[in-house]
Amino acid sequence: MTVRVGVFGLLGSGNLGNDGSLEALLGYLRGAHPDVVVDALCGGPEAVSARFGIPATRMHWNRGEYRTASRAGAVVTKGAGKAVDAFRTFAWVRRHDVVIVPGMGVLEATLPLRPWGFPYALFLLCASGRLTRTPVALVGVGAAPIGSRPVRALVRWSARLAAHRSYRDAPSRDAMRAMGVDTSRDEVHPDLAFALPVPQVDAPSPGLVCVGVMAFHGGNDDRARAEEIHRRYLDGTIRFVRALVEEGRRVRLLTGDGVDAAVVDAILEAVDSPRVTAARTDSLADLMRETAAAETVVATRYHNLICALRVGTPTLALSYAAKTEALMARMGLDAFCHPAREVDADRLLEQFRELEKRAPELRRTLVERNRLATRQLDDHFTLLTMSLALREAR
Template sequence: MRIGLFGRLGSGNIGNDATLEAVLAYLKAERPDAVLDSLCSGPERVTERYGVPAAQLGWLAGSQPARGPKPIRLAVSLGRIVAGSVIDTWRIMSWVRRHDVVVIPGMGVLETTLPQRPWELPWSQFVMSLSGKLFGVKVAFVSVGANVIRERVNGWLLSRSARLAYYRSFRDEQSLGAAQKMRMAGLSDQVYPDLVFALPTLPIAPAGDSVGVGVMAFPGGDEDRAHAEQIQEEYTAKMTQFVERLLADGRRVRLLIGDEADEAVVLDVQSRVQSAHVVYEPFTSTDELMNQLGTVDTVIGTRFHTVLFGLKLGKPTIAIGYGRKHLAVMEQFGVEEWFQDIRELDAERLYKQFAALQGERVRVVGTIDERLRMVRGRLDEQFADLTAVLFGGRS
């Protein structure tokens, strides 16, 4: 059996790679005889880190911007997009037809909470699902995120890619509800927790008294492109203000990221604060993220999977959400009061939430631990369901 893994994997996003790790562990346990490979954003990293042969997703990946007068740049860019779409279509279809099963392991692949162009992942994903339908390949979207998509072209491509799939499951009720509104979901589709919670928790160092503060590159959504720099600056300034408030209270701070793109923001915050009590140590893997989170006593996260890993490790966690998914996972764990929307972020309110959370630590940790047991049980059910559908003949 040939099984392919598809998506923004190996691209520097730690959450995406975490869901890949969870599915790889499942496949190697369930089908150790299978031949695995991947069509992904970072093939070199996927092959080096996981030993899975991989090819580049996106013919235009890494190409240099066009130069010259604006009309020439526009013409060259348009030509590249058209040529890239044609080449990618042929490459994706050729890749899919060589497999029995193609798995999209988690991720927010049916979301548009962060900017993306129609000719990027939406087109590639549509071609992948259509190819599966044409060639009789079982395409499975496993515990994915979804939202109601306002951009017409992205919405059409992503909804069709989901509807053409052989199997779909969603990582929260909000995602399933959005998928139903977009007519992406079928009547038998189920909600299972994010695949991150299926990863083993490695032994970690005892927690100290520092606070883990996760920041991210946040330019807004597709509709905010004209104001992206201003949005990023306002967010960075507010997170800097919050870190300074923690320092004034005598706390130590460990800065965290969830994607390589976030490092510039971390370094910006660190340079603005200029304190020996603010630490940032680069990391690129899920194990390294868990090790660093293990040293803190509280997590404040923006990047979605920083929040997930905080909860996974049983840490009192505050989520700064750029999508409904943040609130959904906090509700799933019974701690939804510890949440702020990133577009209404208030640094002083965030500090008050942090201070209140310290007084509720015992209750909050107990609630998280109880929900973690339920989440792990549901993921066992997810993998049993996946086995029956993909390998047991059930449709």
């Protein structure tokens, strides 16, 4: 019997972390269940089909879903799109034996988020799964406390309607429990990206520092202060990069989403040194190769951090959410977190020098923690196979 598996999420939309989670899931399915037929309902279907070789359908009927609607016609189109999406999502879900949401922070609002965007789409998915009796599995997802009542309600009901839930860290499970979801049977395991293979690279380049940047404006509850938060983050990061250059260091700037390009441009212009270059990265494999080539990494985006830790490079996190602290603690580097909202270049430099001082010890720690993370993910994938219809694909 051929099992039809659907994957869902903001995939193919420019976020390398989201696509990395899909890559990890597909790697497992293709290795353990080669007869499974997979397709996607996602944000960027053309990109997903081109890169992963699976059929893909656009998540939203309205192509302008994430653009602000200021004219009456655009408002009407958006409203009509919500109704159309309900029917489209239901029809898509019922064609599958199981639907999987692979990783991603689908149950959080640590970045700006509107209730009728992705939270509504996720609710439609989980409600359709319950109505069609198609199991919807939220696998290794992220969650966080949510201040907005509409977003919180949609997220809570999505989680309750899902047939399977697991989380990438304990704070995510705690957040869902605090929202009133019964998490007594929910598992916690490392982020799905830890299942990705590590590229073979040469030895680190002496003195090279990778700095992963982000178009950071605070979270969903920080909209009124967004520009102030962004300016403080950018100014502190520029001062830090300039200080490294003045010490004769080479700096390689990394991104994790297309929106981060403006931050890279601002740093290149402000520091204005040939010692600062920007990497072009199209996948987590590219990010892993870049971070493996560095002696140390300082990064903000969650999956920039994962890539650096996955290849065993000592890393300092500019933290903007509990998921960062949880990740760094899991990998034994919880002492090396710095607040992204209050970047203090002098303090950051002190932490960076301590990171370099302890680098040999930290590399050994990361080898051990990566081995453990790989084993834990293998166990979870086995559990997932047993609890869903995937076992029938063999």
